[in-house]
Amino acid sequence: MAMERATRRQRATPRKGDLREQAILRAAEELLEREGVEPMTVEAIATGAGISRGSLYFYFGSKQEVLTALVARTLAALTEDATAFTDDEATPPHEAIEHAISRTEHMWRGHGRVMRTAVDHAAVIPEIGHLWTATVATFTKVMTGVLVRAGIPDGDGPADAAALAHTLCWMTERAFYQAAAQPVPDLPRAAATCTEIWFRVINHRA
Amino acid sequence: MAMERATRRQRATPRKGDLREQAILRAAEELLEREGVEPMTVEAIATGAGISRGSLYFYFGSKQEVLTALVARTLAALTEDATAFTDDEATPPHEAIEHAISRTEHMWRGHGRVMRTAVDHAAVIPEIGHLWTATVATFTKVMTGVLVRAGIPDGDGPADAAALAHTLCWMTERAFYQAAAQPVPDLPRAAATCTEIWFRVINHRA
DNA sequence: GCACAGATTCTACACGGCGCAGATTTTTTT
DNA sequence: AAAAAAATCTGCGCCGTGTAGAATCTGTGC
Numbered sequence: 001m002a003m004e005r006a007t008r009r010q011r012a013t014p015r016k017g018d019l020r021e022q023a024i025l026r027a028a029e030e031l032l033e034r035e036g037v038e039p040m041t042v043e044a045i046a047t048g049a050g051i052s053r054g055s056l057y058f059y060f061g062s063k064q065e066v067l068t069a070l071v072a073r074t075l076a077a078l079t080e081d082a083t084a085f086t087d088d089e090a091t092p093p094h095e096a097i098e099h100a101i102s103r104t105e106h107m108w109r110g111h112g113r114v115m116r117t118a119v120d121h122a123a124v125i126p127e128i129g130h131l132w133t134a135t136v137a138t139f140t141k142v143m144t145g146v147l148v149r150a151g152i153p154d155g156d157g158p159a160d161a162a163a164l165a166h167t168l169c170w171m172t173e174r175a176f177y178q179a180a181a182q183p184v185p186d187l188p189r190a191a192a193t194c195t196e197i198w199f200r201v202i203n204h205r206a
Numbered sequence: 207m208a209m210e211r212a213t214r215r216q217r218a219t220p221r222k223g224d225l226r227e228q229a230i231l232r233a234a235e236e237l238l239e240r241e242g243v244e245p246m247t248v249e250a251i252a253t254g255a256g257i258s259r260g261s262l263y264f265y266f267g268s269k270q271e272v273l274t275a276l277v278a279r280t281l282a283a284l285t286e287d288a289t290a291f292t293d294d295e296a297t298p299p300h301e302a303i304e305h306a307i308s309r310t311e312h313m314w315r316g317h318g319r320v321m322r323t324a325v326d327h328a329a330v331i332p333e334i335g336h337l338w339t340a341t342v343a344t345f346t347k348v349m350t351g352v353l354v355r356a357g358i359p360d361g362d363g364p365a366d367a368a369a370l371a372h373t374l375c376w377m378t379e380r381a382f383y384q385a386a387a388q389p390v391p392d393l394p395r396a397a398a399t400c401t402e403i404w405f406r407v408i409n410h411r412a
Numbered sequence: 413g414c415a416c417a418g419a420t421t422c423t424a425c426a427c428g429g430c431g432c433a434g435a436t437t438t439t440t441t442t
Numbered sequence: 443a444a445a446a447a448a449a450t451c452t453g454c455g456c457c458g459t460g461t462a463g464a465a466t467c468t469g470t471g472c
Binding site: 037038116119120123124158159163164166167168170171173174175178181189190192193194196197199200201203204205206 | 243244322325326329330364365369370372373374376377379380381384387395396398399400402403405406407409410411412
Protein backbone atom coordinates (compact mmCIF):
# COMPACT_ATOMS: atom_id res chain seq x y z
CA MET A 1 0.00 0.00 0.00
CA ALA A 2 3.05 2.29 -0.01
CA MET A 3 2.40 3.30 -3.62
CA GLU A 4 4.01 6.56 -4.66
CA ARG A 5 1.69 9.51 -4.64
CA ALA A 6 1.25 11.15 -8.04
CA THR A 7 2.09 14.72 -7.22
CA ARG A 8 4.68 14.12 -4.52
CA ARG A 9 7.96 15.94 -4.31
CA GLN A 10 11.12 13.88 -4.66
CA ARG A 11 13.22 14.16 -1.52
CA ALA A 12 16.42 13.30 -3.40
CA THR A 13 16.66 16.80 -4.81
CA PRO A 14 16.89 19.46 -2.09
CA ARG A 15 16.10 22.41 -4.33
CA LYS A 16 15.56 25.97 -3.26
CA GLY A 17 11.92 26.16 -2.37
CA ASP A 18 12.69 23.80 0.48
CA LEU A 19 11.98 26.44 3.08
CA ARG A 20 8.37 26.32 1.97
CA GLU A 21 8.12 23.01 3.76
CA GLN A 22 9.22 24.70 6.96
CA ALA A 23 6.84 27.57 6.30
CA ILE A 24 3.97 25.10 5.97
CA LEU A 25 4.79 23.43 9.27
CA ARG A 26 5.16 26.80 10.94
CA ALA A 27 1.80 27.93 9.58
CA ALA A 28 0.19 24.69 10.72
CA GLU A 29 1.46 24.99 14.28
CA GLU A 30 0.61 28.67 14.40
CA LEU A 31 -2.91 27.89 13.25
CA LEU A 32 -3.20 25.02 15.70
CA GLU A 33 -2.12 27.05 18.72
CA ARG A 34 -4.34 30.01 17.92
CA GLU A 35 -7.45 28.67 16.26
CA GLY A 36 -7.73 24.97 17.09
CA VAL A 37 -8.07 21.79 15.10
CA GLU A 38 -11.20 22.29 13.01
CA PRO A 39 -10.18 25.68 11.60
CA MET A 40 -6.85 24.13 10.60
CA THR A 41 -7.98 23.33 7.07
CA VAL A 42 -5.62 22.74 4.16
CA GLU A 43 -6.77 26.02 2.65
CA ALA A 44 -5.90 27.88 5.86
CA ILE A 45 -2.50 26.25 6.19
CA ALA A 46 -1.61 26.99 2.58
CA THR A 47 -2.70 30.60 2.90
CA GLY A 48 -0.71 30.93 6.11
CA ALA A 49 2.33 29.64 4.30
CA GLY A 50 1.83 32.07 1.43
CA ILE A 51 0.89 29.55 -1.24
CA SER A 52 -2.28 28.19 -2.77
CA ARG A 53 -4.08 25.06 -1.65
CA GLY A 54 -3.01 23.00 -4.62
CA SER A 55 0.62 23.98 -4.17
CA LEU A 56 0.67 22.48 -0.70
CA TYR A 57 0.13 19.07 -2.22
CA PHE A 58 3.45 19.42 -3.96
CA TYR A 59 5.19 19.30 -0.60
CA PHE A 60 2.91 17.01 1.33
CA GLY A 61 0.82 14.17 -0.01
CA SER A 62 -2.04 14.85 2.35
CA LYS A 63 -3.17 16.88 5.31
CA GLN A 64 -2.31 13.97 7.57
CA GLU A 65 1.28 14.07 6.36
CA VAL A 66 1.54 17.71 7.38
CA LEU A 67 0.25 16.92 10.85
CA THR A 68 2.50 13.88 11.09
CA ALA A 69 5.57 15.91 10.14
CA LEU A 70 4.66 18.50 12.74
CA VAL A 71 4.27 15.89 15.45
CA ALA A 72 7.47 14.15 14.39
CA ARG A 73 9.40 17.37 14.68
CA THR A 74 8.05 18.07 18.16
CA LEU A 75 8.53 14.56 19.49
CA ALA A 76 12.04 14.42 18.09
CA ALA A 77 12.97 17.34 20.30
CA LEU A 78 11.39 15.70 23.32
CA THR A 79 13.06 12.37 22.68
CA GLU A 80 16.41 14.07 22.29
CA ASP A 81 16.06 15.51 25.77
CA ALA A 82 15.12 12.12 27.14
CA THR A 83 17.99 10.41 25.38
CA ALA A 84 20.51 12.95 26.58
CA PHE A 85 19.20 12.26 30.05
CA THR A 86 19.67 8.52 29.65
CA ASP A 87 23.40 8.90 30.07
CA ASP A 88 23.08 10.06 33.66
CA GLU A 89 23.05 6.61 35.14
CA ALA A 90 24.92 7.83 38.17
CA THR A 91 22.20 10.20 39.34
CA PRO A 92 19.97 8.92 42.14
CA PRO A 93 16.46 7.71 41.18
CA HIS A 94 14.66 10.61 42.81
CA GLU A 95 16.58 13.17 40.81
CA ALA A 96 16.21 11.15 37.63
CA ILE A 97 12.44 11.09 38.02
CA GLU A 98 12.26 14.78 38.80
CA HIS A 99 14.40 15.57 35.79
CA ALA A 100 12.39 13.47 33.37
CA ILE A 101 9.10 14.93 34.56
CA SER A 102 10.54 18.41 34.39
CA ARG A 103 11.63 17.86 30.78
CA THR A 104 8.21 16.54 29.87
CA GLU A 105 6.47 19.45 31.55
CA HIS A 106 8.66 21.85 29.63
CA MET A 107 7.66 20.30 26.32
CA TRP A 108 3.97 20.40 27.17
CA ARG A 109 4.31 24.03 28.16
CA GLY A 110 5.92 25.07 24.90
CA HIS A 111 4.01 22.89 22.45
CA GLY A 112 0.90 21.89 24.34
CA ARG A 113 -1.45 22.14 21.40
CA VAL A 114 0.72 20.01 19.15
CA MET A 115 1.12 17.42 21.89
CA ARG A 116 -2.61 17.33 22.53
CA THR A 117 -3.40 17.08 18.85
CA ALA A 118 -0.92 14.24 18.52
CA VAL A 119 -2.69 12.33 21.28
CA ASP A 120 -6.09 13.04 19.77
CA HIS A 121 -5.05 11.74 16.36
CA ALA A 122 -2.86 8.86 17.49
CA ALA A 123 -5.77 6.47 17.14
CA VAL A 124 -6.88 7.57 13.69
CA ILE A 125 -3.52 8.33 12.03
CA PRO A 126 -1.35 5.24 12.42
CA GLU A 127 1.88 7.07 11.74
CA ILE A 128 1.24 9.49 14.59
CA GLY A 129 0.32 6.59 16.81
CA HIS A 130 3.65 4.96 16.07
CA LEU A 131 5.56 8.14 16.77
CA TRP A 132 3.81 8.58 20.08
CA THR A 133 4.18 5.02 21.32
CA ALA A 134 7.82 5.05 20.23
CA THR A 135 8.41 8.14 22.30
CA VAL A 136 6.69 6.67 25.33
CA ALA A 137 8.67 3.47 24.78
CA THR A 138 11.89 5.44 24.95
CA PHE A 139 10.85 6.99 28.22
CA THR A 140 9.71 3.63 29.52
CA LYS A 141 13.07 2.09 28.76
CA VAL A 142 14.94 4.81 30.63
CA MET A 143 12.59 4.80 33.59
CA THR A 144 12.67 1.03 33.84
CA GLY A 145 16.38 1.34 34.52
CA VAL A 146 15.69 3.95 37.17
CA LEU A 147 13.14 1.75 38.91
CA VAL A 148 15.53 -1.21 38.82
CA ARG A 149 18.25 0.89 40.40
CA ALA A 150 15.68 1.86 43.02
CA GLY A 151 15.30 -1.78 43.96
CA ILE A 152 12.26 -2.92 41.97
CA PRO A 153 12.51 -6.44 40.47
CA ASP A 154 13.73 -6.45 36.88
CA GLY A 155 11.32 -9.01 35.44
CA ASP A 156 8.59 -9.00 32.86
CA GLY A 157 5.70 -9.66 35.22
CA PRO A 158 2.85 -7.17 35.70
CA ALA A 159 4.35 -6.00 39.00
CA ASP A 160 7.95 -5.69 37.82
CA ALA A 161 9.93 -2.64 36.83
CA ALA A 162 9.14 -2.65 33.11
CA ALA A 163 5.38 -2.90 33.56
CA LEU A 164 5.34 -0.29 36.32
CA ALA A 165 7.46 2.12 34.31
CA HIS A 166 5.25 1.59 31.28
CA THR A 167 2.05 2.38 33.12
CA LEU A 168 3.59 5.27 35.06
CA CYS A 169 4.87 6.83 31.86
CA TRP A 170 1.42 6.66 30.31
CA MET A 171 0.07 8.11 33.55
CA THR A 172 2.45 11.04 33.28
CA GLU A 173 1.46 11.59 29.67
CA ARG A 174 -2.20 11.57 30.60
CA ALA A 175 -1.72 13.86 33.56
CA PHE A 176 -0.05 16.51 31.44
CA TYR A 177 -2.59 16.08 28.66
CA GLN A 178 -5.38 16.62 31.16
CA ALA A 179 -3.68 19.59 32.75
CA ALA A 180 -2.92 21.19 29.38
CA ALA A 181 -6.53 20.79 28.28
CA GLN A 182 -7.87 22.84 31.19
CA PRO A 183 -8.97 26.42 30.62
CA VAL A 184 -6.28 27.50 33.08
CA PRO A 185 -3.53 24.86 32.84
CA ASP A 186 -1.57 24.11 36.00
CA LEU A 187 1.32 22.01 34.73
CA PRO A 188 3.40 22.37 37.93
CA ARG A 189 0.64 20.84 40.01
CA ALA A 190 0.34 17.93 37.60
CA ALA A 191 4.10 17.47 37.74
CA ALA A 192 4.05 17.53 41.54
CA THR A 193 1.34 14.87 41.77
CA CYS A 194 3.08 12.65 39.23
CA THR A 195 6.37 12.98 41.08
CA GLU A 196 4.66 12.07 44.35
CA ILE A 197 3.25 8.90 42.81
CA TRP A 198 6.56 7.88 41.24
CA PHE A 199 8.22 8.42 44.63
CA ARG A 200 5.60 6.42 46.48
CA VAL A 201 5.97 3.56 44.04
CA ILE A 202 9.68 3.52 44.82
CA ASN A 203 9.43 4.14 48.56
CA HIS A 204 6.98 1.42 49.42
CA ARG A 205 7.00 -0.97 52.34
CA ALA A 206 6.61 -4.61 51.47
CA MET B 207 -25.93 28.47 20.66
CA ALA B 208 -28.33 25.81 21.90
CA MET B 209 -30.83 26.61 19.18
CA GLU B 210 -33.37 23.91 18.54
CA ARG B 211 -32.53 21.70 15.59
CA ALA B 212 -35.05 21.97 12.76
CA THR B 213 -35.88 18.31 12.24
CA ARG B 214 -35.58 17.05 15.80
CA ARG B 215 -38.09 14.85 17.51
CA GLN B 216 -39.97 16.11 20.56
CA ARG B 217 -39.34 13.92 23.59
CA ALA B 218 -42.69 14.81 25.22
CA THR B 219 -44.56 12.33 23.06
CA PRO B 220 -43.23 8.76 23.40
CA ARG B 221 -44.76 7.43 20.20
CA LYS B 222 -44.34 3.99 18.76
CA GLY B 223 -41.35 4.22 16.52
CA ASP B 224 -39.31 4.82 19.65
CA LEU B 225 -37.46 1.54 19.28
CA ARG B 226 -35.88 2.94 16.15
CA GLU B 227 -33.71 5.08 18.38
CA GLN B 228 -32.45 1.95 20.09
CA ALA B 229 -32.00 0.25 16.75
CA ILE B 230 -29.84 3.13 15.59
CA LEU B 231 -27.63 2.95 18.66
CA ARG B 232 -27.40 -0.80 18.32
CA ALA B 233 -26.43 -0.49 14.66
CA ALA B 234 -23.86 2.15 15.52
CA GLU B 235 -22.18 0.03 18.20
CA GLU B 236 -22.33 -3.06 16.01
CA LEU B 237 -20.68 -1.14 13.20
CA LEU B 238 -18.10 0.33 15.54
CA GLU B 239 -17.07 -3.00 17.02
CA ARG B 240 -16.82 -4.77 13.71
CA GLU B 241 -15.69 -2.22 11.14
CA GLY B 242 -14.11 0.67 12.98
CA VAL B 243 -14.63 4.39 13.11
CA GLU B 244 -14.19 5.55 9.52
CA PRO B 245 -16.63 3.00 8.04
CA MET B 246 -19.19 4.12 10.60
CA THR B 247 -20.83 6.65 8.29
CA VAL B 248 -24.34 7.97 8.71
CA GLU B 249 -25.37 6.05 5.63
CA ALA B 250 -24.05 2.80 7.11
CA ILE B 251 -25.68 3.39 10.49
CA ALA B 252 -29.04 4.17 8.91
CA THR B 253 -28.88 1.11 6.68
CA GLY B 254 -27.95 -1.03 9.67
CA ALA B 255 -30.98 0.30 11.51
CA GLY B 256 -33.25 -0.44 8.56
CA ILE B 257 -34.01 3.13 7.56
CA SER B 258 -32.71 5.65 5.05
CA ARG B 259 -30.03 8.21 5.72
CA GLY B 260 -32.42 11.14 5.85
CA SER B 261 -34.68 9.36 8.28
CA LEU B 262 -31.93 9.11 10.83
CA TYR B 263 -31.97 12.86 11.17
CA PHE B 264 -35.47 12.61 12.51
CA TYR B 265 -34.12 10.87 15.59
CA PHE B 266 -30.72 12.49 15.95
CA GLY B 267 -29.71 15.97 14.95
CA SER B 268 -26.27 14.89 13.82
CA LYS B 269 -23.83 12.04 13.66
CA GLN B 270 -22.15 13.39 16.78
CA GLU B 271 -25.41 13.11 18.67
CA VAL B 272 -25.63 9.42 17.82
CA LEU B 273 -22.12 8.84 19.08
CA THR B 274 -22.77 10.91 22.17
CA ALA B 275 -25.90 8.94 23.01
CA LEU B 276 -24.01 5.69 22.58
CA VAL B 277 -21.23 6.84 24.89
CA ALA B 278 -23.71 8.17 27.41
CA ARG B 279 -25.49 4.82 27.52
CA THR B 280 -22.23 2.95 28.09
CA LEU B 281 -20.84 5.29 30.70
CA ALA B 282 -24.14 5.32 32.56
CA ALA B 283 -23.79 1.58 33.09
CA LEU B 284 -20.21 1.98 34.27
CA THR B 285 -21.07 4.81 36.65
CA GLU B 286 -23.91 2.81 38.10
CA ASP B 287 -21.49 0.05 39.03
CA ALA B 288 -19.14 2.55 40.58
CA THR B 289 -21.92 4.25 42.54
CA ALA B 290 -23.26 0.99 43.86
CA PHE B 291 -19.76 0.29 45.04
CA THR B 292 -19.55 3.61 46.83
CA ASP B 293 -21.77 2.33 49.60
CA ASP B 294 -19.23 -0.23 50.74
CA GLU B 295 -17.40 2.14 53.03
CA ALA B 296 -16.67 -0.68 55.44
CA THR B 297 -14.58 -2.68 52.99
CA PRO B 298 -10.81 -2.34 53.45
CA PRO B 299 -8.93 -0.12 50.95
CA HIS B 300 -7.20 -3.01 49.19
CA GLU B 301 -10.44 -4.74 48.39
CA ALA B 302 -12.08 -1.49 47.36
CA ILE B 303 -9.30 -0.82 44.87
CA GLU B 304 -9.41 -4.32 43.47
CA HIS B 305 -13.15 -4.13 43.09
CA ALA B 306 -13.13 -0.80 41.31
CA ILE B 307 -10.43 -1.89 38.90
CA SER B 308 -12.25 -5.15 38.29
CA ARG B 309 -15.45 -3.29 37.43
CA THR B 310 -13.58 -1.01 35.06
CA GLU B 311 -11.83 -3.94 33.39
CA HIS B 312 -15.18 -5.61 32.89
CA MET B 313 -16.57 -2.58 31.11
CA TRP B 314 -13.55 -2.27 28.85
CA ARG B 315 -13.83 -5.94 27.99
CA GLY B 316 -17.47 -5.73 26.95
CA HIS B 317 -17.50 -2.33 25.26
CA GLY B 318 -13.86 -1.66 24.45
CA ARG B 319 -14.50 -0.06 21.10
CA VAL B 320 -17.10 2.33 22.44
CA MET B 321 -14.82 3.28 25.31
CA ARG B 322 -11.89 3.86 23.00
CA THR B 323 -13.98 5.88 20.58
CA ALA B 324 -15.24 7.96 23.46
CA VAL B 325 -11.68 8.77 24.49
CA ASP B 326 -10.67 9.54 20.92
CA HIS B 327 -13.54 11.97 20.44
CA ALA B 328 -13.55 13.52 23.91
CA ALA B 329 -11.39 16.37 22.68
CA VAL B 330 -13.37 17.18 19.57
CA ILE B 331 -16.94 16.56 20.78
CA PRO B 332 -17.41 18.62 23.94
CA GLU B 333 -20.44 16.66 25.11
CA ILE B 334 -18.48 13.42 25.07
CA GLY B 335 -15.64 15.14 26.89
CA HIS B 336 -18.04 16.19 29.61
CA LEU B 337 -19.48 12.72 29.96
CA TRP B 338 -16.03 11.21 30.26
CA THR B 339 -14.64 13.69 32.75
CA ALA B 340 -17.81 13.39 34.79
CA THR B 341 -17.37 9.63 34.95
CA VAL B 342 -13.75 9.93 35.97
CA ALA B 343 -14.77 12.53 38.53
CA THR B 344 -17.19 10.07 40.08
CA PHE B 345 -14.48 7.46 40.36
CA THR B 346 -12.08 10.06 41.72
CA LYS B 347 -14.50 11.03 44.44
CA VAL B 348 -14.96 7.43 45.55
CA MET B 349 -11.29 6.61 45.42
CA THR B 350 -10.35 9.76 47.30
CA GLY B 351 -12.37 8.39 50.20
CA VAL B 352 -10.55 5.09 49.93
CA LEU B 353 -7.16 6.77 49.98
CA VAL B 354 -8.14 8.88 52.99
CA ARG B 355 -9.25 5.76 54.85
CA ALA B 356 -5.86 4.30 53.94
CA GLY B 357 -4.15 7.12 55.78
CA ILE B 358 -3.36 9.63 53.04
CA PRO B 359 -3.87 13.31 54.01
CA ASP B 360 -7.25 14.68 53.01
CA GLY B 361 -6.16 18.06 51.64
CA ASP B 362 -6.24 19.80 48.30
CA GLY B 363 -2.50 19.92 47.75
CA PRO B 364 -0.81 18.13 44.84
CA ALA B 365 0.34 15.29 47.13
CA ASP B 366 -2.94 14.81 48.99
CA ALA B 367 -5.62 12.18 48.53
CA ALA B 368 -7.78 14.01 46.00
CA ALA B 369 -4.93 14.82 43.65
CA LEU B 370 -3.46 11.34 43.90
CA ALA B 371 -6.83 9.69 43.28
CA HIS B 372 -7.44 11.98 40.32
CA THR B 373 -4.16 11.13 38.63
CA LEU B 374 -4.39 7.44 39.48
CA CYS B 375 -7.89 7.23 38.01
CA TRP B 376 -6.68 8.80 34.79
CA MET B 377 -3.77 6.38 34.87
CA THR B 378 -6.16 3.46 35.13
CA GLU B 379 -8.22 4.78 32.25
CA ARG B 380 -5.13 5.17 30.12
CA ALA B 381 -3.79 1.74 31.02
CA PHE B 382 -6.98 0.03 29.92
CA TYR B 383 -7.22 2.18 26.82
CA GLN B 384 -3.70 1.18 25.88
CA ALA B 385 -4.30 -2.46 26.61
CA ALA B 386 -7.57 -2.50 24.67
CA ALA B 387 -5.90 -0.90 21.66
CA GLN B 388 -3.36 -3.69 21.31
CA PRO B 389 -3.81 -6.35 18.63
CA VAL B 390 -4.03 -8.93 21.39
CA PRO B 391 -5.46 -7.11 24.40
CA ASP B 392 -4.32 -8.27 27.84
CA LEU B 393 -6.70 -6.50 30.18
CA PRO B 394 -5.83 -8.68 33.22
CA ARG B 395 -2.19 -7.69 33.01
CA ALA B 396 -3.11 -4.01 32.81
CA ALA B 397 -5.37 -4.49 35.80
CA ALA B 398 -2.60 -6.20 37.76
CA THR B 399 -0.11 -3.43 37.11
CA CYS B 400 -2.61 -0.74 38.02
CA THR B 401 -3.50 -2.55 41.22
CA GLU B 402 0.17 -2.85 42.13
CA ILE B 403 0.66 0.89 41.69
CA TRP B 404 -2.44 1.77 43.72
CA PHE B 405 -1.20 -0.55 46.46
CA ARG B 406 2.28 0.88 46.43
CA VAL B 407 0.90 4.39 46.68
CA ILE B 408 -0.96 3.31 49.80
CA ASN B 409 1.77 1.17 51.32
CA HIS B 410 4.58 3.63 51.20
CA ARG B 411 7.19 4.45 53.82
CA ALA B 412 7.63 8.09 54.67
C1' DG C 413 20.47 35.33 -26.27
C1' DC C 414 18.15 31.01 -26.54
C1' DA C 415 16.38 26.59 -25.94
C1' DC C 416 15.66 23.16 -22.58
C1' DA C 417 14.74 20.66 -18.11
C1' DG C 418 13.34 20.64 -13.86
C1' DA C 419 11.10 22.92 -10.02
C1' DT C 420 7.23 25.35 -8.39
C1' DT C 421 2.77 27.21 -8.60
C1' DC C 422 -1.87 27.82 -10.10
C1' DT C 423 -6.80 26.96 -11.65
C1' DA C 424 -10.37 23.75 -12.30
C1' DC C 425 -12.60 19.60 -11.39
C1' DA C 426 -14.32 15.16 -9.14
C1' DC C 427 -15.51 12.67 -4.99
C1' DG C 428 -17.46 11.64 -0.60
C1' DG C 429 -19.83 12.62 3.48
C1' DC C 430 -22.85 15.62 6.21
C1' DG C 431 -26.97 18.14 6.97
C1' DC C 432 -31.41 20.27 5.35
C1' DA C 433 -35.89 20.96 2.68
C1' DG C 434 -39.96 19.54 1.23
C1' DA C 435 -42.95 16.01 -0.42
C1' DT C 436 -45.00 11.57 0.79
C1' DT C 437 -46.63 7.83 3.39
C1' DT C 438 -47.89 5.70 7.59
C1' DT C 439 -49.85 5.89 12.13
C1' DT C 440 -52.54 7.75 15.73
C1' DT C 441 -56.24 10.59 17.47
C1' DT C 442 -60.86 12.38 17.52
C1' DA D 443 -63.60 9.10 8.08
C1' DA D 444 -61.16 13.16 8.57
C1' DA D 445 -57.51 15.54 10.54
C1' DA D 446 -53.28 15.79 12.89
C1' DA D 447 -49.09 14.07 14.06
C1' DA D 448 -45.37 10.85 13.40
C1' DA D 449 -42.22 8.69 10.47
C1' DT D 450 -39.91 8.07 6.18
C1' DC D 451 -38.18 9.06 1.63
C1' DT D 452 -35.86 11.49 -2.34
C1' DG D 453 -33.16 15.06 -3.83
C1' DC D 454 -30.24 19.14 -3.22
C1' DG D 455 -26.40 22.06 -1.54
C1' DC D 456 -22.23 22.76 1.18
C1' DC D 457 -17.64 22.01 2.61
C1' DG D 458 -13.24 19.97 2.63
C1' DT D 459 -10.02 16.75 0.52
C1' DG D 460 -7.26 15.13 -3.16
C1' DT D 461 -5.98 15.07 -8.33
C1' DA D 462 -5.09 16.61 -13.22
C1' DG D 463 -3.10 19.28 -16.22
C1' DA D 464 -1.71 23.66 -17.72
C1' DA D 465 1.23 27.69 -16.78
C1' DT D 466 5.23 30.07 -14.78
C1' DC D 467 9.56 30.51 -12.80
C1' DT D 468 14.45 29.12 -12.36
C1' DG D 469 18.83 27.88 -13.59
C1' DT D 470 22.08 25.80 -17.21
C1' DG D 471 24.64 24.68 -21.29
C1' DC D 472 25.75 26.38 -25.73
